[in-house]
Amino acid sequence: MMEIDDKQIIQQCLNGSKNAFELLVEKYYKVIFNVAYRMTGDSDDAEDITQTVFIKVFDRLADYDYRHKFFSWLYRMVINETLNFLKASKKFKDLNSKMVTTDKNPEQRCIESDLGTRIQMALMKLDPSYRILILLKHFQNCSYKEIADSLNLSEKIVKSRLYTARQLLKDIMIEVGI
Amino acid sequence: MEKKYIQLIHKDLDGLLTPSERQELDTALQADPELQKFSEKLLRMSEQLKQVPLLEPPPSLKQKIVESIDFNRYRAKKTKPALFSRFAQWYAEPRFRLVYGLAAGIIIGILTSLLLFPGLITQPPLQITDLYGTIGIHESDLNVIREYSVDRNSFQGAFKVKTYWNIVGCEISFQTNADTEIQLEYNQALLEFRGITTLESIKTDLKTTPNLITLSASQSGNFLILFEKLSPSIFPITLKINQKDKNIFTQTMTNN
Numbered sequence: 001m002m003e004i005d006d007k008q009i010i011q012q013c014l015n016g017s018k019n020a021f022e023l024l025v026e027k028y029y030k031v032i033f034n035v036a037y038r039m040t041g042d043s044d045d046a047e048d049i050t051q052t053v054f055i056k057v058f059d060r061l062a063d064y065d066y067r068h069k070f071f072s073w074l075y076r077m078v079i080n081e082t083l084n085f086l087k088a089s090k091k092f093k094d095l096n097s098k099m100v101t102t103d104k105n106p107e108q109r110c111i112e113s114d115l116g117t118r119i120q121m122a123l124m125k126l127d128p129s130y131r132i133l134i135l136l137k138h139f140q141n142c143s144y145k146e147i148a149d150s151l152n153l154s155e156k157i158v159k160s161r162l163y164t165a166r167q168l169l170k171d172i173m174i175e176v177g178i
Numbered sequence: 179m180e181k182k183y184i185q186l187i188h189k190d191l192d193g194l195l196t197p198s199e200r201q202e203l204d205t206a207l208q209a210d211p212e213l214q215k216f217s218e219k220l221l222r223m224s225e226q227l228k229q230v231p232l233l234e235p236p237p238s239l240k241q242k243i244v245e246s247i248d249f250n251r252y253r254a255k256k257t258k259p260a261l262f263s264r265f266a267q268w269y270a271e272p273r274f275r276l277v278y279g280l281a282a283g284i285i286i287g288i289l290t291s292l293l294l295f296p297g298l299i300t301q302p303p304l305q306i307t308d309l310y311g312t313i314g315i316h317e318s319d320l321n322v323i324r325e326y327s328v329d330r331n332s333f334q335g336a337f338k339v340k341t342y343w344n345i346v347g348c349e350i351s352f353q354t355n356a357d358t359e360i361q362l363e364y365n366q367a368l369l370e371f372r373g374i375t376t377l378e379s380i381k382t383d384l385k386t387t388p389n390l391i392t393l394s395a396s397q398s399g400n401f402l403i404l405f406e407k408l409s410p411s412i413f414p415i416t417l418k419i420n421q422k423d424k425n426i427f428t429q430t431m432t433n434n
Contacts, residue, residue: 013252030235139232
C-alpha cells in the first residue's frame with residue numbers, strides 16, 4: 001500500500017471512521033508486535049506495547065504531520081514505548097541474563113524456528129540502543145534514511161552505530177553457538 | 179584490519195557497493211585472511227537474520243486493540259462544512275436580509291454613478307517630491323506633446339516634451355564625441371523648474387538661472403528635466419545645443 005493511502009486512511013480516522021482505523025491496525029499491528037517482541041523478548045509485553053501504541057496513535061492522530069511518512073512516526077512511537085517499558089520494568093539492568101519467554105501459544109511456537117529463538121537470545125544480549133538498529137535494518141528492511149527519521153538521528157550516526165551493532169551481534173552469535 | 183575495508187564490508191551487506199569498491203574489497207579480502215574471516219562471519223550473521231520468520235501475533239490482538247479505542251474522540255468533533263455551504267447557510271438567515279439589501283443597493287449605486295460620471299474617478303495631481311531623487315511619477319505616465327530629433331555634426335539626439343497633470347518633463351537623450359552644452363529656455367511665469375533625473379550615471383554640470391537651464395555633458399546622456407506647470411500654457415520653450423561655444427541647433431516650441 002502506498003504512503004498516500006495511509007494519509008487518506010488517517011483523514012478518515014479523524015472524521016471518526018472506525019473502519020479506517022481498523023484498516024490501519026490491520027496494516028501495522030503485526031509489524032509493531034514484531035518490533036516490540038524483538039525488543040522485549042516477551043510476547044505478553046509485546047502485546048501490551050502494541051495495544052498501547054495504537055491507543056496513543058489514535059489519541060495523537062490529529063498531531064500527525066503529513067509531511068513525514070506515517071510508518072516513521074509509528075516506528076518512533078513504538079520505539080519510545082518499548083524503551084520506556086524496558087526502563088520502567090528495570091529490564092535494562094538484567095537484559096543480559098534474561099531468557100526468551102517460553103509462554104508462547106502453540107501457533108507461535110510452531111512458527112518460530114529454533115534459529116529464531118536462538119537469534120532472539122542473542123539479540124537480547126545486545127544493548128537496546130543497538131538492538132533497535134538491527135531490528136529496523138535487518139528485520140524491517142528500513143533504509144538508513146527511514147531509520148534516521150524514526151530515531152531522530154542523522155544517517156551518519158545511524159550507519160556508524162549499526163556497524164557497531166552488527167559486529168557486536170556477530171560476536172554474541174558466535175558466543176552462543178549460532 | 180583497515181577501517182576502510184570494514185566499512186566496505188558493511189556497505190556490501192547493505193548492497194550498496196559500487197563496482198570499483200567491489201573490486202577493491204575483493205582484492206583486499208584475497209590479500210588479508212583475517213579480513214576475509216571477518217567478512218564471512220558478518221555475511222553469515224546477515225543471512226541468518228534473514229531466515230528469522232515474522233512472528234504471528236495472537237489472533238485476538240487486533241480485536242483487543244480496536245476495542246480499546248474510544249472512537250467517539252474524533253466522531254464527536256463536528257467537521258467544518260465547506261466554505262460554500264457555510265456562506266449559503268449564513269445567507270439564508272432571515273435577520274440579515276435587510277442588511278444584504280442595503281449593501282447591494284449601495285454597491286449598485288456606486289457602480290452606476292461611476293458609469294454615468296466617469297469624471298468622478300479623479301486622480302489627485304502628483305507632486306514632485308525632491309529635486310534630484312524621488313519623483314512621484316513613472317516616466318511612462320508622461321504623455322509626449324512635442325518630439326524632435328537632432329542630427330548635427332557629431333551630435334545625434336532626441337528631444338521630447340511630456341506632460342502629466344501639473345508636471346512637464348523635457349527629455350533629452352543624445353550621443354556625441356565632443357563636449358556639449360544643452361540649454362533650455364523657458365518662461366518662469368509659466369513653469370517652475372523642479373528637478374532633473376538622469377538615467378545614466380554620467381558626469382554632468384547643471385547650471386540654473388531664472389528662465390534658463392544649462393547642462394554640460396560629453397559622450398552620451400539621457401536627462402529628464404522636470405517642471406511644475408504654473409499656468410495651462412507652458413510654451414514658449416527653446417532648446418539650444420552648443421558645441422565649442424558654437425550653436426549647432428535651436429528649436430523654439432510655441433503653442434501653435
